Amino acid sequence: MxxxxxxxxxxxxxxxxxxxxxxxxxxxxxxxxxxxxxxxxxxxxxxxxxxxxxxxxxxxxxxxxxxxxxxxxxxxxxxxxxTIPYHEEAYPHHFRNLCQDAPLLVHVLGNKDLLNREDNVAIIGARAADKDGLDMAYGLAKQMGEQGHIVISGLALGCDTAAHRGCLDAGGQTIAVVASGLDITHPKVNKSLQDEIIAKGGTILSEHPFGVKANPTRLVARCRMQVVLTQSVIVAQCPIISGTMYAVRFAQTYSGDKFGLRRQIYAVEYGTMNELNSGNKFLLDYQLVLPIKPRQRTELDGFDCLVVN
Structure with a gap:
């Protein structure tokens, strides 16, 4: 525009x-x-x-x-x-920025009011993260939870699990955007985490009805829903070839004047590069994202944008 x-x-x-x-x-x-x-x-x-x-x-x-x-x-x-259809006022307004890629129906378990909050941050990353990546996802999410903000992630193993856990341990509320029907927990090992998210006032969200199983295509597609719910996306740790890179691409696509806002995308900057954080290095080297260094403090400003100190 x-x-x-x-x-x-x-x-x-x-x-x-x-x-x-x-x-x-x-x-x-x-x-x-x-x-x-x-x-x-x-x-x-x-x-x-x-x-x-x-x-x-x-x-x-x-x-x-x-x-x-x-x-x-x-x-x-x-x-x-x-279940909320696209045309109802209760439909999460963030998803309208997806235009023709917006889900027709969204299926919500838990606190649906979180879906229209503005003070939220998506913290995402790879399943096969190392201790540094897990610690960053956990610590950043804990900071947001302590400040009363919402953490968005995908309930996957690795960085997603660490992000949800960090927020919950801080007494915060978190949203998990999943790629299956809400009668299925993917991965199964995170069933107790899913139950805890709901019990502590959080939300599990899907565009798929009961009976639909997660697959690679749906896992990629759910990334667009994660990033469009927020103005700020943080990549905790990921290889250069990973599902997280799809989320970054979606955040870039659904951003700018056409969509009414410009999303901030951050990646953790590690002192030593390895295969597990090669995606972070690529994004930072090509100035596609902004850096967050370990031990830096993050918070949201008055416009619900991420500030790194």
Whole structure:
């Protein structure tokens, strides 16, 4: 977007689309039915204004998929999961910056109010982190938790687990964005951590309904949801070839004037380079991110942006 008028025009267009969804009377069951039929969010966003009545008819005629959608949603409700469609006001406003990549439905277990907080930081990194990487993820998350801010990560082993744990140990609340249905914990070993996140006022979030298993494609896709929830992303430690690098790319993609804000991306700067932190070195060497050094203090300023001291 070149100027504020362009941004206002795009925002108005987006609002018109949201209103079209509200007027479509497509229920959550029908939206999930269409997903089960193979419709992508992009297809539905493009067709909603012009084809909403035929989409509704398609859902109503797909008796098997519609019945399956109703059963899934009933199971989720009994398990305490809240499902929020794109057109409802309760839908996390951060996800609207994903435009046609925004999930049609989000499934939430725990404290849904955290999803609209602004004072949050995503702390991410590789599963195969060493002690230095784990300590940085834990320590940075603990600082945020002590300050009452929200830590976002992905419930994976390694840096993600350390980040969630650091925040919880500080008495804070954390959001885990996962790549499976909320009836499945991936990895299974983190089931107790997931339960603790919920028990301590945190949130588990997915774009997938019950029964969907994590796979490499979904694990990459969830990265866009992690980074768009916040203005500040910290890479604790990662190799140059890793899923974390996808998250950095998403943070760069969904940033700038077109999206109304510029995301800050940081990476921990280690004194000694090895394979496990080679991604950090690459990002810092090419000035794609800002540095955080061990023992530096982090906090959020009055605009909820990360400040490193």
């Amino acid at each position: 070149k100027n504020s008028e362009d941004w206002k025009g795009a925002a108005k267009k987006q609002q018109n689309k949201i209103e079209a969804w509200r007027l479509s009377y497509l229920s959550v069951e029908e939206l999930l039915c269409l997903q089960l039929l193979g419709y992508s969010p992009k297809q539905l966003y493009e067709d909603m204004e012009s084809e909403r009545y035929s989409l509704k008819e398609t859902a109503s005629m797909s008796i098997r998929e519609l019945d399956k959608a109703k059963r899934i949603l009933d199971r989720q409700t009994k398990a305490g999961v809240i």
